[in-house]
Amino acid sequence: MFSFILLAQDAQLDKKKKELEKIRSELQQLEDELTAKSKKERLTYESYNNLNRQSHLISKLISKLQKEENIKQTQIENIRKEISQIESEIESIKNNYAKYVAAIYKYGKTSELESIIDAHSFNQAFLRIKYLREFSNRRKLDIERLQENKVKLSDAKLMLSIELEEKRKLKEIKESEITQLNKRLDNEKKLLAVLRKDKSNISKKLNDRKKAEIQIRNLISKVIEESEKKKEMIASTDKKVTDKKVINNEAEYDIDLSTKNFASFSEMKGSMIWPVTKGKIITAFGEQRNPKLNTVTVSYGIDILAHGELSVKVVADGVVSAVEWLPGYGTVIIISHKGGYKTVYGHLAEVYVNEGDRLNTGGLIGKVGESFEGNVLHFQIWNGRQSVNPENWLRK
Structure with a gap:
């Protein structure tokens, strides 16, 4: 069971890793572009856009990491609940078996032959034998369940340790990215103070906003089209699929x-x-x-x-x-x-x-x-x- 879950999680993890790698690759490209500029070129509106885009990508990265961390926490809580249930069931089986052993010690183990000899009638003897066999089978099943639950418990504890380690790594990466974000936001603030003094930069910003308004309109249209496309697909697909x-x-x-x-x-x-x-x-x-x-x-x-x-x-x-x-x-x-x-x-x-x-x-x-x-x-x-x-x- 847990091995199947691990395989499914690995597939999801690979997809998410690719998403994060894509963001990091874009970040590196922007950093390289900024590093290649001269000191004077770094004090331009274009450099501000570069820094601002870097901040956007890091913030997006942090948000994705936080979401992953939240998912991990939910998985950890679910595994802990499962461990608690398994341990409770193991304890219940052990208690039942202890009662069975105590009864044998106190009254001795009755054989089928003794049940027939002590019986007052054939029907009573038959019922006693049937009960003894059922009781014996239940004890065997209890032992099997105990062994199965011990394996489940071992798997669950292993899964828990994996999830806890994954969460620790995610938190560590996220905190590192938060440090990087704060650093870039600080650089942006300093650069803005310089750019505000030049009126031409405000003009460039207004030109960018004109283009952005068109891009927002296009994004709105894209979202509407995607929504309509999905509605059509759901409507045309058989409900059973x-x-x-x-x-x-x-x-x-x-x-x-x-x-x-x-x-x-x-x-x-x-x-x-x-x-x-x-x-x-x-x-x-x-x-x-x-x-x-x-x-x-x-x-x-x-x-x-x-x-x-x-x-x-x-x-x-x-x-x-x-x-x-x-x-x-x-x-x-x-x-x-x-x-x-x-x-x-x-x-x-x-x-x-x-x-x-x-x-x-x-x-x-x-x-x-x-x-x-x-x-x-x-x-x-x-x-x-x-x-x-x-x-x-x-x-x-």
């Missing part, structure tokens, strides 16, 4: 995007919680003119300057559909809600969730990052493929 591999091969990524069990999103209009505890809107929805740079941009959402607590909360029940990095917005999370609604959270310094995670209203998804304007969260609401004004939804 449960082979997930069929779906996985055709769909681009294996995420459960169903939202039917979530609370209504549309009913929250005007009473929705804010994604940050304290904040002020500094960029409104729609067309925006920058008098300093004499430029006009269109914002599909709002920018909220966060004060004090920088944790970001999901505004409604939903499923994490995408965790991406976009120039101009940094780490971006897209969450799908009931009724075809989506929310977008940009400018995140840390990420606490993974694609596919199902969240309740108010659940923490990340932390606001620092940008040119300060600790600013970019927040959008989409109804299908149409962006809507978040100010009409958030509670006043």
Whole structure:
């Protein structure tokens, strides 16, 4: 049993290792690019994007490692419960056998011949022999069960030691990555202080944001298409077929995007919680003119300057559909809600969730990052493929 579980876990572990290796490979490439730059080149907006993307990848790595650690903890708890049940059953068998031995010592072991001689009738003799044989068989079964449970217990304890060691390694790697993340965030902060002095960098950021708005729209469309594709596949597949591999091969990524069990999103209009505890809107929805740079941009959402607590909360029940990095917005999370609604959270310094995670209203998804304007969260609401004004939804 445990060997089968280990094989299944090994297959899953290989897949997850490949995911982590891909992130680490991309990280190394970015580090090499930054190292190759001169001291002057490292003080540019392009270098800031490089550092910001590195922070995004490390944060994503930490989130995946944390998820693995949580899974390991659940497995450890389940194994401990199983060990406790096996030990309890072993103790019960031992107690029953002890009673049997004590009875033999006290009254002696009755043979079948003695049962026939002492019996008052043929029927009584027959029943006594039948009972003795059944009792003897139960004792043999008890011994077999005892041996089986001892093997199970040994396997479970071995499994527990493996899981504990795996968890220890995961925690060690995660803590190392957290140190690296804090180091890069500190470097970002120092570089931002230099870049803010040059107006041309703000212009570059605005250009990046224009491109990012298009990329967000494309991401929203991709999530909708994936959701529709899965619905069609489920509808066209016979209910008895449960082979997930069929779906996985055709769909681009294996995420459960169903939202039917979530609370209504549309009913929250005007009473929705804010994604940050304290904040002020500094960029409104729609067309925006920058008098300093004499430029006009269109914002599909709002920018909220966060004060004090920088944790970001999901505004409604939903499923994490995408965790991406976009120039101009940094780490971006897209969450799908009931009724075809989506929310977008940009400018995140840390990420606490993974694609596919199902969240309740108010659940923490990340932390606001620092940008040119300060600790600013970019927040959008989409109804299908149409962006809507978040100010009409958030509670006043």
